[in-house]
Amino acid sequence: MSTAIQDEVWGFLALREVFLHLFDLEARPVSDVAWREPTIQAYVALTGVRRLGVVLSCTPTLASTLASKLFDCLPEEVSDAERIDAMGETANVIAGRVKADFCPQAHIGLPAISAQEIGFVHISGARLCSSINAAFGSQRMSIAVYEEVGS
């Protein structure tokens, strides 16, 4: 495998393609500055020879925008269940890209969703391989890929 998970260019291009196809949203890269807003996070595990975790984090506003695109409604009409659904499915699609390029034999798990007042979920026993930060207008998001230590 010539591309490393740490490759931020790969990560951003994968993210950009997923968001263009699913939501017709053009992502732009942003620097990794401190993020002090509430976040909704979707986690998908990839299990196999390597054990990876893909975490998608969005502001609640962006999560509502994503859900509104999929359900074809206004962001303010989106329910919590629809926001969770959209976050889970987006993380699932991104995990599919990670799997295809870095661990083709892995099994993709079902998404788990959590909400944080401030900050991010930290996965114990895993190291952060890659973190990609992007924005749509003023709405922030990030994707992090973790690998279980020793896998």
Add this chain to the structure above:
Amino acid sequence: MSFPQHLNILLVDDSRAIRALMKRELTAMLGSPKFYEAGDGAEALATIKTYAIDLMFLDINMPCLDGIETLQHLRTERRNVRVIMVTADGGHSQVKRAMEFGASGYIVKPFSRMGLEKAVTRALVGFVPTPAAPSSPAAGAPSDPFDLNVLKIN
């Protein structure tokens, strides 16, 4: 591209968002198909016993009964519905398994309208619409005893 009218399509995905997206794309492509929805494989198998489904979109990664297991059940029951697998897994190993169980094709999420159209075109090669009304129960399915149209008085 012209497609058969009045297709009965079953969308099987645990994500209601993806079902909503597929409905919009398929309506734009096919005109006015009749949609049925299921959130997992077990629901899909129950639906297909009741309605004459022409085409099924079957997500691979679902809770309870996943797409591959559902397809195996369908083939064991000798149901010849045309099935397009839906997956986020670009690795294709599970898609290969699905094709061995007789899936007509697959699409990888996030799919484009062109990709969806190609998959539907391929799946419907040789398709002959069933003479039954679009939403009529599948052959052999029990009729509704409370439906006045089928009530017989001896």
